[in-house]
Amino acid sequence: xxxxxxxxxxxxxxxxxxxxxxxxxxxxxxxxxxxxxxxxxxxxxxxxxxxxxxxxxxxxxxxxxxxxxxxxxxxxxxxxxxxxxxxxxxxxxxxxxxxxxxxxxxxxxxxxxxxxxxxxxxxxxxxxxxxxxxxxxxxxxxxxxxxxxxxxxxxxxxxxxxxxxxxxxxxxxxxxxxxxxxxxxxxxxxxx
Numbered sequence: 001x002x003x004x005x006x007x008x009x010x011x012x013x014x015x016x017x018x019x020x021x022x023x024x025x026x027x028x029x030x031x032x033x034x035x036x037x038x039x040x041x042x043x044x045x046x047x048x049x050x051x052x053x054x055x056x057x058x059x060x061x062x063x064x065x066x067x068x069x070x071x072x073x074x075x076x077x078x079x080x081x082x083x084x085x086x087x088x089x090x091x092x093x094x095x096x097x098x099x100x101x102x103x104x105x106x107x108x109x110x111x112x113x114x115x116x117x118x119x120x121x122x123x124x125x126x127x128x129x130x131x132x133x134x135x136x137x138x139x140x141x142x143x144x145x146x147x148x149x150x151x152x153x154x155x156x157x158x159x160x161x162x163x164x165x166x167x168x169x170x171x172x173x174x175x176x177x178x179x180x181x182x183x184x185x186x187x188x189x190x191x192x
Contacts, residue, residue, distance in 0.1 A: 020101055021108035028089050028109055036083035039113055045086055046106045059099035069094050114151060122150040123167040127160040127176065142168060 032038050049056055055076060059069050073094045077087045093102050107123075114121050122142050124130070130138070135152055143149045146168050163176035174180075 020098075021104040024089065024093070024098075024101070024105040025109040025112050027092075028085060028105070029112065031088070032085040033083075036085050038083060038085055039110060041082045041086040042106045042109055044080070045082060045090065046103055048080060049102060056099075059094060059102075066095065066097065069099065073099075120146060120148060120150045120168060122152045124152055124154045124164050125157045125160065125167075125176075126154055126164040127156070127158055127162050129156060130154050130164075138166070142166065145173070146171070 055072070058064055058072060061069075064072075070091065073090055077090060082090070089105065090102065093099050093105065111121050122138075124138065135154070139149060139152060142152075150168060159178065161177040161181075163179070165176050165179065166173040
């Protein structure tokens with residue numbers, strides 16, 4: 001991956017400096033107008049950025065001036081017609097040279113909005129797409145484990161080889177082949 005390209009993969013949330021996404025989330029929710037379609041627009045922003053890697057690369061490039069990045073972001077926002085709060089957030093991140101954490105901020109904000117509604121979110125990283133039956137079964141298991149039914153977000157990562165990893169709040173459930181191999185490796189290293 002190009003070093004100048006912000007990482008919009010599943011792990012990008014973890015790579016954001018601690019507390020940074022939470023601070024931007026607090027700022028966004030502090031000035032957001034309750035009548036705006038904030039949640040829908042944030043989701044649309046994340047999906048749109050994921051589908052436009054050239055835009056993401058340009059926004060993260062130190063070779064492009066801040067003014068150039070801001071102009072491109074303004075055009076992007078105007079073309080996609082996001083609500084005012086989402087536009088302000090995106091421009092603020094570009095102006096502060098923090099375009100690399102846009103997806104982390106969006107995910108944190110969506111999770112906070114869900115928390116405020118009393119919902120929990122399970123972020124599932126799967127080696128392959130989950131069928132509806134697998135999603136339903138996973139929802140049943142997670143409901144028993146955490147005490148309420150979570151909203152499930154699934155992202156594919158073929159690096160897992162097989163299985164999946166689930167993050168619910170601060171808890172992680174690793175049922176991936178990659179995780180099992182790591183645990184086996186550690187067990188052999190300790191006993192060997």
